[in-house]
Amino acid sequence: MEMDTTDLIARARAGDHNAFRDLVQGHSHELQVHCYRILGSLQEAEDALQETLVSAWRNLGGFGQQSSLRTWLYKIATNRCLSMLRATSRRPRIAPPLPEATLPEPSGAGDAPPWLEPYPDVLLDHLVDQRPGPEARYETTEAISLAFITALQLLPPRQRAALVLRDVLGYRAAEVAQMLDATQESVQSALKRARATVDNHLADSSSTGSSGTGNRRPARQPDTAAEHRLVARLTDALERADLDALIELLVSDVRLSMPPAMLEYRGIESAQRFFAAATFRPGRSYRVVSTRANGQPALGLYLADPHASVYRAYALLVITTADGQITAITGFNTNVMTRFGLPRTLPETD
Incomplete structure (x- = not known):
């Protein structure tokens, strides 16, 4: 393997684009996840990865192999991310006003930064194969x-x-x-x-x-049978507009947050007021499509259009669970849903 890598490096230094692609393709996915961790945005992580690979291609002649290629790429990616964080474009974005004028007062400002985005589990398939070094304090999941x-x-x-x-x-x-x-x-x-x-x-x-x-x-094992049952109950409560059934699934100090709005609702009473005022307003009905984000269950929520026979994308909900209950629900706007392969509309009937 070392001989193959050495040969690829030599050919890439000589200008062989195919050799460079073969050299870095085994690292590209984990580098994207690394950039996502630092930036909190999948779109920006993709941009950072592309800039990292361009920089690596241009500077491969200066790679002295004092460190591994992987470590060298991580150094480039990390510093690319730091440069992006220093840029003025990384200033907190102004959140659009929430459409429901009757929402209850939030519990507080919350911790969620305005640029936070979810990461599709489909892109994490190879991440579990990357064993962290012995110095790591956090499990991969x-x-x-x-x-x-x-x-x-x-x-x-x-x-x-x-x-x-x-x-x-x-x-x-x-x-x-x-x-x-x-x-x-x-x-x-x-x-x-x-x-x-x-x-x-x-x-x-x-x-x-x-x-x-x-x-x-x-760290817990994701995607368990108990988690499936909990998601099924949540899906049923949403599609039947059953507020009481939904509230039964929540822990007493549940958190609701909705980046980029830097607001947080915390506790059963706040959650109940929020869902009653917004989600379960009279005349609303939903369909739900299950997916996964950040190693957690997630739901694509679709709202019935009263003027057409379709359900339109409304939000992506990422669910945090513990001991068979929901501890947090983080809602993201429809901009992220295409990343999860979710359509913009669903038919009124199957």
Whole structure:
């Protein structure tokens, strides 16, 4: 394998585009996920990946092989992401006003940053094959969860990059320092602050009204039979407009959030008021299509058009569960639904 890689590098340096493609294609997917973790946006992760590959092609002659090709690519991708985060286009976007004028007051501003987007599970198929290094603190399934991605977005950019490189990918502190052109001391300082922020957010996100004492929820096996039953009950409640049945599925301190609106509803009472005022307004009916995002169940929600025999895309709901109940629902607008292969409309009848 090493001989093959060495040969590919030599041919790519000589200008062989096919050799370069073969050289990097095994890394492209995990690099996209890496960029998504740092940027919180699939579209921006795709842009960062393309810029990373262009930079790698142009600078392959300077790759001295003191590190592995994978590490070199991660360094380029990380710094590309940091440059994007510094750009003015990364300023928080102004959220459009919510259409329902009768919505209850939110519980607070919430933590979800306005540029957060979900990541389709279909793109994660090969991620589980990437074993993190021995230094990693987070399991692969946890490190793609919506709660973890949200927590990352709360960090300053360099703390974010240091934590992902060290605690998700498992690079040693010296390697992280080299990749970020920083000292080991500054990396360790950044990691200390970043870990406190992320672990506190995850502990808060995973609380379900019980007095749990763990720093972080344990990684769980996704897509279980119990989870399927819970999603089926939620689907049924939405399609029957049964508010009581929906509320039964929620933990007492459930969170509802809707990026890019930096608002959060927390608790059963707030959730009940929200669903009654918005989702289950008189005259509304829905159809639901199941999918998955960030290793979690997700639902494409379609609203009946009163003027046509179709249901139109309304929102993508990403569901966080624990112990057979729903702990959080994060709603995204219809712009993300095509990423999940979801149509813009559904027929009135099957």
